Amino acid sequence: MLPRAPAALGLLLLLLPPPPPGEATKKPTPCKRCRELVDKFNQGMVDTAKKNFGGGNTAWEEKTLSKYEFSEVRLLEIVEGLCGSSDFECNQLVEEHEEHLEAWWLQLKKKYPDLFEWFCVKTLKVCCSPGTYGPNCLACQGGSERPCSGNGLCSGDGSRQGDGTCQCHLGYQGPLCTDCTAGYFSALRNATHSVCTACDESCKTCTGPTSRDCGQCEAGWVQEDGACVDVDECAAETPPCGDTQYCENVSGSFVCEECDPTCMGCTGKGPGHCKECVPGYAKESGQCTDVDECAHAGGVCPRRNENCYNTPGSFVCVCPEGFEEAEDACMQPRPARDEATEENPAPPPSREDL
Numbered sequence: 451m452l453p454r455a456p457a458a459l460g461l462l463l464l465l466l467p468p469p470p471p472g473e474a475t476k477k478p479t480p481c482k483r484c485r486e487l488v489d490k491f492n493q494g495m496v497d498t499a500k501k502n503f504g505g506g507n508t509a510w511e512e513k514t515l516s517k518y519e520f521s522e523v524r525l526l527e528i529v530e531g532l533c534g535s536s537d538f539e540c541n542q543l544v545e546e547h548e549e550h551l552e553a554w555w556l557q558l559k560k561k562y563p564d565l566f567e568w569f570c571v572k573t574l575k576v577c578c579s580p581g582t583y584g585p586n587c588l589a590c591q592g593g594s595e596r597p598c599s600g601n602g603l604c605s606g607d608g609s610r611q612g613d614g615t616c617q618c619h620l621g622y623q624g625p626l627c628t629d630c631t632a633g634y635f636s637a638l639r640n641a642t643h644s645v646c647t648a649c650d651e652s653c654k655t656c657t658g659p660t661s662r663d664c665g666q667c668e669a670g671w672v673q674e675d676g677a678c679v680d681v682d683e684c685a686a687e688t689p690p691c692g693d694t695q696y697c698e699n700v701s702g703s704f705v706c707e708e709c710d711p712t713c714m715g716c717t718g719k720g721p722g723h724c725k726e727c728v729p730g731y732a733k734e735s736g737q738c739t740d741v742d743e744c745a746h747a748g749g750v751c752p753r754r755n756e757n758c759y760n761t762p763g764s765f766v767c768v769c770p771e772g773f774e775e776a777e778d779a780c781m782q783p784r785p786a787r788d789e790a791t792e793e794n795p796a797p798p799p800s801r802e803d804l
């Protein structure tokens with residue numbers, strides 16, 4: 451026999467009014483805990499089903515097996531696997547209702563094969579049967595067989611909570627989720643079923659699936675020859691993008707993309723689509739390319755002896771290493787007494803790009 455525990459306290463705890471919605475998200479509802487327990491119990495039954503079965507088919511095995519099948523030994527094995535050792539609430543629930551589980555296992559299993567229905571709905575009264583809701587397990591909107599016409603969720607479905615109203619899936623509306631929302635059309639409608647299907651992307655409203663079935667066109671689309679077609683926003687007289695951007699037409703819309711940094715205005719992506727080049731760049735086979743200012747005949751660096759280094763978009767003028775900077779020239783250093791002779795005035799400038 452399993453140890454008996456007073457079940458009254460547990461029942462009381464389980465039947466207390468549900469916590470406010472804020473807490474409910476943190477703590478599982480009594481129904482959810484009961485459902486989890488039943489799920490684990492059912493799993494335990496599956497896991498122990500083939501146990502003690504050698505795979506043969508002898509009379510001895512059949513007898514032993516059928517004995518085990520309904521035995522308390524098997525029940526104990528299932529119950530032991532129900533909760534993790536640190537799951538306090540689960541262990542508490544099992545302890546409180548072990549006698550219920552035992553009664554069902556030993557006497558009621560045949561009559562009430564659905565443990566969830568017998569344990570969580572009928573006995574503990576913490577859940578409702580599928581398709582019903584609330585303290586008294588009333589039928590959901592649209593009936594318990596197909597709540598919300600199969601097109602939505604019934605508030606409190608299967609629990610002792612909620613108000614039975616429908617939260618419709620995308621595309622459906624109405625108290626029974628049988629009407630179609632804007633952007634959807636009724637593909638099927640009879641006494642029991644309603645199917646709403648999405649309109650073509652070009653329609654705001656429609657009566658069928660194609661761009662020719664639009665009632666109104668979606669924003670970014672316009673009626674043309676009986677169909678809704680994309681507006682080419684980029685072809686508008688006043689272009690929709692900024693001076694440093696180019697326009698790309700897409701279905702139902704358009705996007706503005708930044709021009710290449712070498713462009714002053716552009717018609718597309720990259721340095722090959724510039725209208726003009728930014729200062730320091732010039733078109734070379736159609737692409738805005740850096741100008742090598744240092745290659746200019748006569749030089750661009752104003753001071754005498756100065757070195758020129760080309761940079762992207764510009765150039766720099768620097769005195770060679772060891773030279774001194776003066777207003778209009780790089781001054782050659784005076785030869786030191788021993789180290790540098792006049793034949794060997796200065797090291798060649800390093801030619802790194804700056």
Ligand SMILES: [Ca+2]
Binds near residue numbers: 680
């Ligand atoms: Ca467009």
Ligand SMILES: [Ca+2]
Binds near residue numbers: 742743761
């Ligand atoms: Ca340059």
